[in-house]
Amino acid sequence: MKLLLVLPKNERGFWGKVSKSGKAGLVRLNLPTIAALTPRDWDVEILDARARPVDYNAKVDVVGITGFTAEMPDAYEVADRFRNKGVKVIMGGVHVSAMPEEALAHADAVIIGEAELVWHKVLEDFKRGELKPRYEAGHLCDMKNMAIPRRDLLDRGMYVTGFNTVQATRGCPFNCDYCTVTSFFGHEFRVRPLDEVIEEIKGFDTKEFFFVDDNIVGRPRYAKELFEKLIPLKMTWGSQASITMAKDPKLLNLYAKSGGKYVFIGFESLSQKNLEKMHKGWNSAKGYKEAIKKIHDAGINILGSFVFGLDEDDKNVFKNTFDFIMETGMDAAQFHILTPFPGTVTYSVLEKEGRIIDRDWAKYHTGEVVFQPKGMTIDELQSGYYWIFRNTYTIKNILKRSLRGPKGIKYRIAMNLSYRKKALRMPEVSGI
Ligand code: SF4
The missing domain is CATH 3.40.50.2300 (Response regulator)
Known part of the structure; x- marks a missing residue:
């Protein structure tokens, strides 16, 4: 068969x-x-x-x-x-x-x-x-004895880096309105037995890998034990994690010591009101700068993620976010237009309010406006998105951020150049 x-x-x-x-x-x-x-x-x-x-x-x-x-x-x-x-x-x-x-x-x-x-x-x-x-499925699966993905069936030649990815945890204790993770993987934070994760990583044929987990530090005690076990492997890795990691110096230290070179963090918005409304109020916009400094001081590069078009956003959000990224020396950032993915709270709310204006799923890649924003026009939201992407990845701005220190500069430059390629595919916008 x-x-x-x-x-x-x-x-x-x-x-x-x-x-x-x-x-x-x-x-x-x-x-x-x-x-x-x-x-x-x-x-x-x-x-x-x-x-x-x-x-x-x-x-x-x-x-x-x-x-x-x-x-x-x-x-x-x-x-x-x-x-x-x-x-x-x-x-x-x-x-x-x-x-x-x-x-x-x-x-x-x-x-x-x-x-x-x-x-x-x-x-x-x-x-x-x-x-x-x-x-x-009816319920969520137990993460003991998970099947080891058949990487041997993939076309290896397609991947420069990023071939070896691994998942240690599933689910999320939070429930941010726009996110599909909790509706699919549940509220309960499930973890694989540490030894099984380590064995899978030991089988990798590269010294570099990526955790595809939604929040590798979701259970700090587990994360610390995992990082301890990674140290002897002398590998380098990256993952997504919540900014709460900055509150725990031991966790930060182990993240870096075990080879964690970069972390993808969902800042989402600089407006606390937006964060509260999307049920991500545990992200404290006020504390962002201090948290970024702590993560940088630990030797970890930050790739930040921001969402535009939230109800408290007006057209100033692009310039304010850009200034914040440059001021904090954030190593790289990716931007998204709010997108009502089916199954999320955002989808139900915008649907109820009659604000979903386009149901062509091909446009649901977070780079096109498919809903009616509140604080700006559709055009302003779309142009602002292009503007911040292109502006963040000009050579001048890449250098300004990447040269913040010698440590980790290789990762910063590589991350920025790959985002610059995406940015250059976007239309040029003269002003916002
Ligand atoms: S956005 Fe991140 S923190 Fe929020 S529910 Fe999704 S995975 Fe959890």
Whole structure:
């Protein structure tokens, strides 16, 4: 039996694309994990449709597809074309779990929730010719003995760095309105046994890797034990983490000592009112500068994330945020236009208020305005986004931030150059 797993593409966005030379960013673990959960008597192929065209004449028995919201139009097209050839299609993931009825118009079966719990049953039913339309996980999976993703099935040549990614935890104790993590992975912060994580990392063939966790310091005691165990491996790594890490000097120290060279932090907004409204009031805008200094002093580079178009934002938000980034010497930043992803509180609220103006999922890549903002026009929001991206990544501004000190300069320059490539693809805006 042949299973083809497809990662679809999105041509509009600035994230998750492959470059002209066919290089991609971080490996997503979803399809390699599904491949690992598939019994070994199956022939499994992972096709990255961002880099290679889909061959609809290929001999396959069943196709599995998952993707981000922005990739769903392509995912549905791939699904429709295979189904027209009589091939069964199974879809899953965060978007599909939030919109199963929509996905069922294109798939023979959908998986709602974490696939680990139902994948065997799906394949057994398929083999018996008894595939059902819906498979619901019903609860969250235990993170003991997790399947080790089949990285051997990936096209290694597509990744310069970022090939080795690993997940140690799932879920988030917080519930920020715009985020899909809690609705999919739950409130409970689940952790893998430390030794299993370390064993997986020891199997990497590079000295560099990335934790794809949403918040690696979500349970500080676990994080400290993990970092202690990483020290002897002498590797370098990065992760997403909450700014709360700056409050714990031991945690910061271990993060750096274990090879944590950079951290991705969701600052989201400099307005405390915005933070409170999105249920992220535990992020203290007032304390940002001090926290950044502490993280820098520990020797860790910061990649900050900001969201624009929140209800308290007016058109000054772009200049204010840019000034803040330059003043604090933030090493790099990424920007997002508020996007109402299905399944989130933001989606329900904007839907109720009649403010969602575009439902073309291809535009849901956080770089296009798909809702009516309150404090500025749609044009002002879109232009401001382009302006701050391009302005943050001029050579002059990259150098100003990167030269804040000799330590970690290699990472700063590399991060900035990759963001500059994205920025240069955006339209130039003369003023805001
Ligand atoms: S944005 Fe971050 S902190 Fe907020 S719910 Fe999502 S993962 Fe948790």
